[in-house]
Amino acid sequence: MTDSVDVLNMLKLVYTLYTLAVISLIGWFSLGVVNPEGKPNIVKSSIFYGYVGALITVGVAIHILTFNKIPWVEIDFKRSSITPAQVVNVTIEDHKFILPSPKIDIKCNEFVLFNVVSNDLTYGFGIFRQNSSMVTQMQVVPGSKNDLMWKFGKNGVYDLRSTEYSGPKGAHMFVKDVFEVSGCSEDDKHSQKGEVK
Amino acid sequence: MSFLKTLIHGHEGGLKTDGLTPTQKVTLRAVIIGVLYYGLSALEGMMMRAHAISPLPMLDDAHYFSVLTVHPIVGIFGSTYLIVFGAFTFLVPYLMKKPLYSIKLANATWILIAVGTLSSWLGGFLFHYAPLYTLYWPLPVDFKQFDAVGGLVFISGIALIMLGTLGFIYNIFATVFYTEDGHEKRAIKPLLISALGIDGMLNILYKLTGREPYAKEPAVALPVVAIFRGTIDTFLDALVILTCGILILVYIVGDLSGVSMSYSAVNALLYKNFFWWGLDLIADGLVLIYIAGSWYLLAMLITGKKLFMQNIARAALLLELIVSWAVWSHHLLADQGQYNMMKLVSGEMVTAFELVTQGIAIFITLVTLWSARPLKMTNELKFLLAGILGFMLAVPAGIIQADMGLNRILHNTQWVAGPHFHVAILVGLTMTLYSAIYILWPTLTNEVKLYSQKLANYHFWAHLIGGIGMGAFMGMAAMDGALRRTLYMNGEFQTYMILAGICGLLLLSAWVVFLVNVLMSIGLQGLLGIFSKSKLQTKDLIPEA
Numbered sequence: 001m002t003d004s005v006d007v008l009n010m011l012k013l014v015y016t017l018y019t020l021a022v023i024s025l026i027g028w029f030s031l032g033v034v035n036p037e038g039k040p041n042i043v044k045s046s047i048f049y050g051y052v053g054a055l056i057t058v059g060v061a062i063h064i065l066t067f068n069k070i071p072w073v074e075i076d077f078k079r080s081s082i083t084p085a086q087v088v089n090v091t092i093e094d095h096k097f098i099l100p101s102p103k104i105d106i107k108c109n110e111f112v113l114f115n116v117v118s119n120d121l122t123y124g125f126g127i128f129r130q131n132s133s134m135v136t137q138m139q140v141v142p143g144s145k146n147d148l149m150w151k152f153g154k155n156g157v158y159d160l161r162s163t164e165y166s167g168p169k170g171a172h173m174f175v176k177d178v179f180e181v182s183g184c185s186e187d188d189k190h191s192q193k194g195e196v197k
Numbered sequence: 198m199s200f201l202k203t204l205i206h207g208h209e210g211g212l213k214t215d216g217l218t219p220t221q222k223v224t225l226r227a228v229i230i231g232v233l234y235y236g237l238s239a240l241e242g243m244m245m246r247a248h249a250i251s252p253l254p255m256l257d258d259a260h261y262f263s264v265l266t267v268h269p270i271v272g273i274f275g276s277t278y279l280i281v282f283g284a285f286t287f288l289v290p291y292l293m294k295k296p297l298y299s300i301k302l303a304n305a306t307w308i309l310i311a312v313g314t315l316s317s318w319l320g321g322f323l324f325h326y327a328p329l330y331t332l333y334w335p336l337p338v339d340f341k342q343f344d345a346v347g348g349l350v351f352i353s354g355i356a357l358i359m360l361g362t363l364g365f366i367y368n369i370f371a372t373v374f375y376t377e378d379g380h381e382k383r384a385i386k387p388l389l390i391s392a393l394g395i396d397g398m399l400n401i402l403y404k405l406t407g408r409e410p411y412a413k414e415p416a417v418a419l420p421v422v423a424i425f426r427g428t429i430d431t432f433l434d435a436l437v438i439l440t441c442g443i444l445i446l447v448y449i450v451g452d453l454s455g456v457s458m459s460y461s462a463v464n465a466l467l468y469k470n471f472f473w474w475g476l477d478l479i480a481d482g483l484v485l486i487y488i489a490g491s492w493y494l495l496a497m498l499i500t501g502k503k504l505f506m507q508n509i510a511r512a513a514l515l516l517e518l519i520v521s522w523a524v525w526s527h528h529l530l531a532d533q534g535q536y537n538m539m540k541l542v543s544g545e546m547v548t549a550f551e552l553v554t555q556g557i558a559i560f561i562t563l564v565t566l567w568s569a570r571p572l573k574m575t576n577e578l579k580f581l582l583a584g585i586l587g588f589m590l591a592v593p594a595g596i597i598q599a600d601m602g603l604n605r606i607l608h609n610t611q612w613v614a615g616p617h618f619h620v621a622i623l624v625g626l627t628m629t630l631y632s633a634i635y636i637l638w639p640t641l642t643n644e645v646k647l648y649s650q651k652l653a654n655y656h657f658w659a660h661l662i663g664g665i666g667m668g669a670f671m672g673m674a675a676m677d678g679a680l681r682r683t684l685y686m687n688g689e690f691q692t693y694m695i696l697a698g699i700c701g702l703l704l705l706s707a708w709v710v711f712l713v714n715v716l717m718s719i720g721l722q723g724l725l726g727i728f729s730k731s732k733l734q735t736k737d738l739i740p741e742a
Contacts, residue, residue, distance in 0.1 A: 144534030
């Protein structure tokens with residue numbers, strides 16, 4: 001199952017290639033525009049309209065692609081109609097996570113709903129691997145429903161961290177080894193307990 | 198001439214401030230204060246970069262986050278607003294071929310923004326008031342963490358900045374529409390139609406239906422159209438920020454007078470929507486529109502030619518304005534209380550149109566330049582190309598994070614701060630502004646010669662490499678999970694942070710070199726003379742030849 005590491009690795013590759021291409025294009029343009037041999041060129045309007053069409057296609061295609069390739073998008077859209085196998089209720093108050101138990105066991109490939117309530121400020125609810133990379137997150141807004149439906153596909157032990165600034169007192173809202181996922185055929189190699197960061 | 202003499206008197210005689218008109222002076226004042234505030238913001242940025250590499254003992258959490266709070270206030274309002282407003286205060290009358298509506302108001306504008314920025318900065322520096330620029334409710338009124346007096350100083354500063362902004366807006370609109378003394382009465386309707394870019398759309402429509410163009414010679418020059426439209430967003434943004442500021446002030450005054458109010462009276466999600474709608478008009482509204490207008494102007498001035506596909510450019514600016522009103526939800530893609538349909542339509546689809554509108558501006562500018570080749574690689578041209586490069590990198594980075602799938606793992610990471618808005622602001626926006634400064638330099642200083650081209654070259658390369666490099670390394674850290682408002686105390690992401698810190702140093706050194714070059718060109722005497730009263734009693738923009 002695709003997870004955030006796969007998605008971010010792909011993004012890293014694609015955006016790096018794009019960056020290099022764009023820098024090369026501007027470099028080439030800079031050399032060409034001052035080339036004493038260069039002649040003024042008039043660009044046809046058809047090229048312009050083709051370019052605009054390409055921009056629209058790319059802008060829309062990104063979202064269609066991610067909708068189809070990133071599993072959590074559809075889950076998020078349909079979460080109100082999915083019955084979770086497990087509900088984890090979390091409260092946040094005075095910059096502290098109040099958890100149902102110090103360690104929460106989660107079964108592999110089952111829907112788990114994180115239902116988080118803030119009693120004072122806006123916080124974040126982020127699940128992180130042992131190597132500090134992010135699995136998922138949501139904002140936790142007081143007075144609002146903050147529900148995140150998720151399915152874990154790899155065994156591992158995960159940390160909890162606030163992903164939103166809530167004042168200096170919230171600078172270190174971090175709880176180690178809160179969630180333990182088991183029962184999968186594959187281990188999350190970045191989130192095995194005892195892994196050196 | 199010795200170094201000291203040049204420093205005092207300037208290069209080849211430096212700036213003769215007695216010959217500057219009031220309009221030249223007010224423009225230079227705003228730009229100089231803006232450049233100085235940029236330096237303060239860069240210093241703050243470097244403090245935070247150093248802290249990310251190895252926690253500095255002098256920066257405790259409260260101090261660190263107060264620096265993080267004032268850093269964008271100083272950078273955006275104190276620096277960018279002042280430089281942009283200063284430049285447009287000169288350019289709008291220059292392009293409209295008539296005097297500025299009010300020089301007094303222009304002076305009040307830069308003073309209000311400069312003082313307001315200082316007040317907000319003091320709120321952070323003296324009182325460690327640190328709700329960040331996002332001001333998420335109810336954090337700004339959390340008096341268990343923050344001193345209400347600090348809040349009063351900070352929010353009053355923001356209010357002053359917004360009042361100064363309203364002064365600028367009034368002056369720009371009035372300059373477009375007023376009829377100068379001794380001139381035949383200007384009709385408002387054609388000016389308004391042109392300033393909104395409707396004539397461009399009508400021209401396209403008339404062409405498609407085989408009719409003569411609606412307006413062969415538009416009443417308002419294209420860059421003024423961009424400034425006019427961007428200023429509409431500036432106005433709306435100022436209203437929203439002022440409203441939030443007043444709300445926060447009510448709570449602050451309540452706390453100070455012993456009448457505490459329940460902050461649950463304000464719905465945090467609704468407030469967040471309202472605030473982001475307004476704040477986003479800066480990032481996705483006026484900046485992109487002002488930038489497009491600046492590129493068009495720079496391309497026309499550099500080439501001496503008309504812009505490629507003028508009508509499309511005018512129409513695209515109108516589209517950008519409307520798009521900018523409907524994109525705020527991309528800031529709330531991680532908010533589960535936000536309706537999915539709003540996330541999909543406003544957060545993803547309409548936001549994706551920024552790729553189109555900005556892409557059109559890039560294409561038109563580059564084609565206009567290409568159509569005039571061979572050109573000379575002047576400072577203004579190279580900074581313009583770098584500015585375009587900055588937005589070519591930063592806008593797609595923003596579109597990527599404005600995706601419901603990717604936002605789940607990018608929201609509030611250093612991706613947002615690095616590849617997106619620091620590259621947009623430092624490389625895209627700031628390098629465009631430097632291009633404008635270089636092209637306006639002879640007009641505003643009455644032909645003062647630049648002290649050193651070598652220093653200008655260093656400024657260019659250090660700023661470009663530093664800006665892109667810092668964004669890239671922050672982005673790479675984000676891929677590994679680095680959040681943007683979190684303190685990591687155990688050496689996480691340190692390699693990336695060291696590399697980003699080196700790039701930050703390059704940026705800071707670029708600013709120092711630029712400042713030295715400007716100072717050596719105009720001289721200390723010239724610098725101080727800019728702030729004295731003009732000896733020329735004229736409304737003309739530049740002195741008579």
